[in-house]
Amino acid sequence: MNEQDLWxxxxxxxxxxxxxxxxxxxxxxxxxxxxxATQILAFAGVSPASAQSVPAYKPTRAGGGGHLKILYxxxxxLLNPHFAVGxxxxxxxxxxxxxLAGWAADGTLVPILAAEIPSIENKGLAEDxxxxxxxxxxxxxxxxxxxxxxxxxxxxxxxxxxxxxxxxTSGSYRExxxxxxxxxxxxxxxxxxxxxxxxxxxxxVGMMIPKHLFKDxxxxxxREAPANLRPVxxxxxxxxxxxxxxxxxxxxxxxxxxENRPFFDSMEIKGGGDAxxxxxxxxxxxxxxxxxxxxxxxxxLQRLExxxxxxxxxxxxxxxxxxxxxxxxPHREVDGERSHISTQHxxxxxxxxxxxxxxxxxxxxxxxxxxxxTGPATPNFLNAPPRFRSPNMKxxxxxxxxxxxxxxxxxxxxxxxxxxxxxxxxxxxxxxSINAPRQRTQQIVQQAARRAGIEIELKSVVAxxxxxxxxxxxxxxxxxxxxxxxxxxxxxxxxxQRFMNQYTSWEVSQKANSWxxxxxxxxxxxxxxxxxxxxxxxxxxxxxxxxxxRMNDLIVGSNHIIPIVQRPLVSxxxxxxxxxxxxxxxxxxxxxxxxxxx
Amino acid sequence: MTxxxxxRLLIAVPSLLGxxxxxxxxxxxxxxxxxxxxxxxxxxxxxxxxxxxxxxGLDDPIHxxxxxxxxxxxxxxxxxSFVSRIDVDRLILQRLPITLIIIGSSQVxxxxxxxxxxxxxxxxxxxxxxxxxxxxxxxxxxxxTFFTGLLFILFFSIxxxxxxxxxxxQIDATxxxxxxxxxxxxxxxxxxxxLFQGAAWTRFVRSAVLDVIRLDYVTTARSKGLPERTVITxxxxxxxxxxxxxxxxxxxxxxxxxxxxxxxxxxVPGIGSLLISAILSNDTPVIMAVTFVFACLVVFxxxxxxxxxxxxxxxxxxx
Numbered sequence: 001m002n003e004q005d006l007w008x009x010x011x012x013x014x015x016x017x018x019x020x021x022x023x024x025x026x027x028x029x030x031x032x033x034x035x036x037a038t039q040i041l042a043f044a045g046v047s048p049a050s051a052q053s054v055p056a057y058k059p060t061r062a063g064g065g066g067h068l069k070i071l072y073x074x075x076x077x078l079l080n081p082h083f084a085v086g087x088x089x090x091x092x093x094x095x096x097x098x099x100l101a102g103w104a105a106d107g108t109l110v111p112i113l114a115a116e117i118p119s120i121e122n123k124g125l126a127e128d129x130x131x132x133x134x135x136x137x138x139x140x141x142x143x144x145x146x147x148x149x150x151x152x153x154x155x156x157x158x159x160x161x162x163x164x165x166x167x168x169t170s171g172s173y174r175e176x177x178x179x180x181x182x183x184x185x186x187x188x189x190x191x192x193x194x195x196x197x198x199x200x201x202x203x204x205v206g207m208m209i210p211k212h213l214f215k216d217x218x219x220x221x222x223r224e225a226p227a228n229l230r231p232v233x234x235x236x237x238x239x240x241x242x243x244x245x246x247x248x249x250x251x252x253x254x255x256x257x258x259e260n261r262p263f264f265d266s267m268e269i270k271g272g273g274d275a276x277x278x279x280x281x282x283x284x285x286x287x288x289x290x291x292x293x294x295x296x297x298x299x300x301l302q303r304l305e306x307x308x309x310x311x312x313x314x315x316x317x318x319x320x321x322x323x324x325x326x327x328x329x330p331h332r333e334v335d336g337e338r339s340h341i342s343t344q345h346x347x348x349x350x351x352x353x354x355x356x357x358x359x360x361x362x363x364x365x366x367x368x369x370x371x372x373x374t375g376p377a378t379p380n381f382l383n384a385p386p387r388f389r390s391p392n393m394k395x396x397x398x399x400x401x402x403x404x405x406x407x408x409x410x411x412x413x414x415x416x417x418x419x420x421x422x423x424x425x426x427x428x429x430x431x432x433s434i435n436a437p438r439q440r441t442q443q444i445v446q447q448a449a450r451r452a453g454i455e456i457e458l459k460s461v462v463a464x465x466x467x468x469x470x471x472x473x474x475x476x477x478x479x480x481x482x483x484x485x486x487x488x489x490x491x492x493x494x495x496x497q498r499f500m501n502q503y504t505s506w507e508v509s510q511k512a513n514s515w516x517x518x519x520x521x522x523x524x525x526x527x528x529x530x531x532x533x534x535x536x537x538x539x540x541x542x543x544x545x546x547x548x549x550r551m552n553d554l555i556v557g558s559n560h561i562i563p564i565v566q567r568p569l570v571s572x573x574x575x576x577x578x579x580x581x582x583x584x585x586x587x588x589x590x591x592x593x594x595x596x597x598x
Numbered sequence: 599m600t601x602x603x604x605x606r607l608l609i610a611v612p613s614l615l616g617x618x619x620x621x622x623x624x625x626x627x628x629x630x631x632x633x634x635x636x637x638x639x640x641x642x643x644x645x646x647x648x649x650x651x652x653x654x655g656l657d658d659p660i661h662x663x664x665x666x667x668x669x670x671x672x673x674x675x676x677x678x679s680f681v682s683r684i685d686v687d688r689l690i691l692q693r694l695p696i697t698l699i700i701i702g703s704s705q706v707x708x709x710x711x712x713x714x715x716x717x718x719x720x721x722x723x724x725x726x727x728x729x730x731x732x733x734x735x736x737x738x739x740x741x742x743t744f745f746t747g748l749l750f751i752l753f754f755s756i757x758x759x760x761x762x763x764x765x766x767x768q769i770d771a772t773x774x775x776x777x778x779x780x781x782x783x784x785x786x787x788x789x790x791x792x793l794f795q796g797a798a799w800t801r802f803v804r805s806a807v808l809d810v811i812r813l814d815y816v817t818t819a820r821s822k823g824l825p826e827r828t829v830i831t832x833x834x835x836x837x838x839x840x841x842x843x844x845x846x847x848x849x850x851x852x853x854x855x856x857x858x859x860x861x862x863x864x865x866v867p868g869i870g871s872l873l874i875s876a877i878l879s880n881d882t883p884v885i886m887a888v889t890f891v892f893a894c895l896v897v898f899x900x901x902x903x904x905x906x907x908x909x910x911x912x913x914x915x916x917x
Contacts (some may be wrong), residue, residue: 067770075875077683078684245867245871245875246867268766272875277751280763285756287764462629470631513644516647
């Protein structure tokens with residue numbers, strides 16, 4: 001099918017001569033997934049049926065739902081979304097504060113404070129990709145009765161990008177300009193054509209705080225604002241009480257801007273404890289309605305689920321557990337720095353060794369015996385949303401083939417059974433953070449490698465050290481002073497642009513940037529850099545998706561990284577609770593739609 | 599006496615300073631970073647983390663940070679939590695009442711068990727009662743609280759479904775129902791701690807009473823024809839309790855410090871759980887404040903124990 005055929009089909013859908021479903025079927029025949037087909041239609045001016053992204057809301061009046069009890073094993077500590085470190089605080093803030101739009105589970109946008117999602121046909125998106133115009137809902141009031149308007153949006157933009165405030169949201173606002181068009185319209189302007197425009201004011205970084213309460217605290221005194229601990233937002237629940245590190249309570253906002261919402265009269269988020277007992281409190285005793293982020297072995301979850309009171313929710317996101325094979329030499333020091341970018345790894349510079357390593361990771365067994373439903377095996381680094389998933393990568397586990405490849409490449413077994421070539425022995429240091437499933441994965445890889453004449457020494461580091469930015473500590477993942485390492489990287493948005501910068505050459509983690517660069521494996525490729533630069537400015541969603549798929553294939557195909565399992569979000573809820581969850585936004589992103597079936 | 603107390607207080611100042619230096623250095627040398635979660639999140643530019651570190655003074659050399667902390671402490675400012683972004687004293691004050699109630703009542707339970715059982719066991723040594731009490735006491739203090747806690751949860755919450763195992767500070771009820779709900783959720787943590795402490799103290803009371811009961815003056819009292827009850831309460835227990843009082847006074851800082859593991863298991867938002875979450879998130883000012891308060895309490899109650907000891911036993915003089 002060429003481009004003209006595609007356009008003809010799209011016009012037929014637009015004119016109502018062809019159903020969306022038939023279109024999706026035609027596309028599927030050409031290997032294009034349904035979400036991608038939807039995206040193509042959106043580009044042609046056919047708006048996606050947004051009702052499909054969010055399940056139907058049944059209650060016919062607001063309130064009357066009683067008390068909603070949510071359990072987090074990690075307690076929230078602050079309620080200013082611009083200070084939020086970590087998801088617990090973002091979730092807690094999201095109960096009261098709302099962004100202009102949120103991300104649904106399928107990676108599409110749902111308007112919250114915006115009247116509509118900007119698109120080309122409603123003139124919200126500029127054709128040149130250099131600005132996006134948001135129209136705000138007019139009937140939104142802050143919990144204290146003040147009107148929500150464009151001034152609040154502008155204020156949030158200025159607040160977030162102010163370096164004195166050091167907001168965790170600043171990354172989304174520093175490179176854009178926001179102007180007020182009228183009281184209920186704002187325009188976000190970009191320096192360059194920007195295909196991923198839904199960053200500022202959207203999702204976890206987009207929560208709106210009220211100008212009238214924060215304007216006197218928009219500088220170095222930001223932390224003194226009383227509203228930091230007593231939020232006044234626009235959300236479906238308004239603030240009742242908060243004890244940092246323990247409990248957050250909200251009550252129904254009677255003036256919420258959407259009818260029949262919310263269902264519950266009051267809600268609470270209790271924090272603390274551990275994940276297993278949180279799962280128990282929902283699945284086994286039914287004391288709580290919902291338990292967040294259950295990093296619990298699947299076998300345990302299945303046993304608890306057998307009580308029949310609740311169920312486990314598994315929501316796909318972009319997080320992926322993967323192994324990195326160092327491209328640089330961690331054992332040689334150059335300018336006071338190991339794993340220096342000017343060096344090459346003595347063994348991993350041979351593609352045969354990397355390929356053998358990839359063949360020695362038994363992903364299927366890791367899924368079956370360690371992660372279960374909470375970690376489906378994957379051959380790809382970029383897994384979601386589905387339109388960005390590459391069909392080209394394969395996962396294979398074969399010790400024989402690994403042996404064969406190494407034999408062919410001239411890595412011969414020594415007297416101790418360890419392969420070597422030109423004085424380089426295949427003996428690797430494999431590090432990760434302390435976490436039971438990770439140690440078990442390490443062992444599975446170690447055993448398979450031994451059968452192929454590769455010796456792997458295992459090392460595990462306390463998570464708080466491994467993931468720290470401590471420049472003085474040699475054991476951080478950013479320094480990567482080991483041959484191999486393994487961890488999970490998270491994907492905070494439904495767009496892979498920021499996620500995929502992990503392999504660009506300018507992001508290499510090194511001493512010069514205090515090991516803050518995101519390219520930790522230190523792999524570099526001109527082709528990858530070019531594809532990334534192109535994707536940054538590519539406005540055609542289909543071509544752009546193809547570029548990201550190409551990037552995935554480049555890095556995964558190099559075998560410098562070996563994806564293992566996806567890490568979806570796992571939570572538990574009572575059987576009669578209808579939570580609306582998404583892997584692309586905070587847990588509370590659509591709390592207004594949660595209800596209990598009777 | 600007054601002189602003695604003043605002298606002891608003056609000696610306490612350098613030891614507290616020493617403690618604070620050690621705490622501060624250890625915390626500064628310990629690995630980890632309060633903003634570690636920012637590091638793994640690709641949406642947050644690294645500059646933000648560096649800015650935050652700078653604004654909270656994390657990049658200053660350690661001695662400058664120490665003196666900044668010390669002068670602030672002398673002015674009564676306890677520091678500012680990196681994680682909650684509020685003053686540490688507010689955090690601690692929020693947690694204190696719950697800790698005092700839960701841990702305080704567990705100590706009361708422990709005393710209520712230890713005193714009668716210990717005294718009774720000592721007056722009839724090697725009787726059946728003594729043997730049973732001894733066995734139970736050994737069982738009690740050899741089972742760690744995290745184990746009994748889980749056992750209680752499995753039995754009372756999950757198997758019998760009688761008691762809730764998630765402690766909630768705010769309960770939507772008034773009057774008796776409110777009180778009853780609070781009692782219900784406190785039973786397990788209080789008993790877990792109380793039984794553990796009580797078991798240890800029972801052994802201690804028993805041996806203290808046994809030491810005294812063999813002395814000649816007790817025999818004298820008995821031969822005077824005093825009823826056994828009077829001999830025990832007036833002559834034996836009063837003297838035997840002197841070391842027990844010291845022990846209990848030295849335990850008091852623990853009451854304020856909370857019981858880390860138990861609070862974590864039952865989700866009791868006390869000082870102990872504040873400390874553990876602060877440690878896990880590298881929230882240095884909170885760790886520093888809680889441990890320092892703890893150190894002050896230990897010093898203070900040590901002094902108090904010495905003073906009480908002298909008051910109970912006039913043979914001891916202060917020089």
